[in-house]
Amino acid sequence: MLQQLIQHFQTLEQRPFERAAYIVLGMLVLWIIEGSIPFISMRYKQSKLKHALVNLGFTAIHLALHTVFAIVIIAISNWCSQHTFGVVYWLKASPIFTILISILVIDFFVGWLIHMLEHKIPFMWHFHVIHHTDNNVDVTTGLRHHPVESVFRAIFIFAGVWLSGAPMYAVMMYQTILVFATAFTHANISLPVWIEKWLSYIIVSPAMHKVHHHYKQPFTDSNYGAVFAIWDRIFGTWMHLDKQQIQYGLDRYYANEKDEEFVSLLKYPFTKHITE
Numbered sequence: 513m514l515q516q517l518i519q520h521f522q523t524l525e526q527r528p529f530e531r532a533a534y535i536v537l538g539m540l541v542l543w544i545i546e547g548s549i550p551f552i553s554m555r556y557k558q559s560k561l562k563h564a565l566v567n568l569g570f571t572a573i574h575l576a577l578h579t580v581f582a583i584v585i586i587a588i589s590n591w592c593s594q595h596t597f598g599v600v601y602w603l604k605a606s607p608i609f610t611i612l613i614s615i616l617v618i619d620f621f622v623g624w625l626i627h628m629l630e631h632k633i634p635f636m637w638h639f640h641v642i643h644h645t646d647n648n649v650d651v652t653t654g655l656r657h658h659p660v661e662s663v664f665r666a667i668f669i670f671a672g673v674w675l676s677g678a679p680m681y682a683v684m685m686y687q688t689i690l691v692f693a694t695a696f697t698h699a700n701i702s703l704p705v706w707i708e709k710w711l712s713y714i715i716v717s718p719a720m721h722k723v724h725h726h727y728k729q730p731f732t733d734s735n736y737g738a739v740f741a742i743w744d745r746i747f748g749t750w751m752h753l754d755k756q757q758i759q760y761g762l763d764r765y766y767a768n769e770k771d772e773e774f775v776s777l778l779k780y781p782f783t784k785h786i787t788e
Contacts, residue, residue: 514607521681525582532575538692542651542699551702551718551755554648557772566772567652574655574662581666588673589680598677614678615686621672623738626665628749631733636664638781644732645771647761649725654694658781693739697721716741723753727761
């Protein structure tokens with residue numbers, strides 16, 4: 513069973529339509545669920561579809577860039593294999609531990625570290641701010657990232673793969689998990705409090721991540737995790753806020769009434785703006 517799983521993910525990067533299907537399926541299912549158990553009542557400026565199209569525009573650019581990044585990821589993974597470099601090789605890990613180690617190391621770099629730095633380094637924040645401008649956080653918000661931010665994140669993927677020595681099947685497993693986790697944590701869904709509580713000890717839950725999208729600091733600068741919640745708890749960046757208090761958007765940097773202007777959002781980091 514494990515060997516079949518490994519073989520499936522080993523070549524998944526060569527099947528872009530299948531990878532895209534994972535993204536579309538995950539978003540579609542959660543899009544439907546959002547209407548049944550909403551976390552917050554949304555106030556879309558025009559319609560949910562118009563809002564989605566803006567975010568999907570960023571998603572399309574991100575996926576196009578990823579086809580280029582994938583070549584580098586494969587090269588790094590192959591180099592690690594040839595030179596037996598990386599944590600999984602140093603520990604002589606079995607296949608199951610290779611998967612677990614790779615996923616944890618990559619998630620630290622891609623899920624927590626780069627995200628935290630984007631909030632702390634002004635230059636990076638001016639690109640990441642596009643993600644936070646969304647005044648209606650739903651399943652489509654997950655891949656709303658400026659193209660330059662996608663480059664930042666790619667560099668940290670490279671670092672995570674290099675340090676862990678992750679084989680391609682483990683990289684693709686993590687990226688598939690990340691796709692579903694991103695859709696899940698941004699989806700406008702309300703789970704029972706007890707489920708949210710226990711989930712947030714291990715993985716990032718929807719309510720936990722919504723705190724990160726609150727319009728004011730210090731809440732904006734908390735709950736950075738993407739898949740695993742352990743990093744925020746280990747590094748003291750975990751915070752809680754009742755959902756009745758959560759308000760999306762930003763209290764500075766970008767005009768909330770312009771959060772659905774696609775071209776303006778693309779141009780924003782290169783224009784004059786309020787600095788910290």
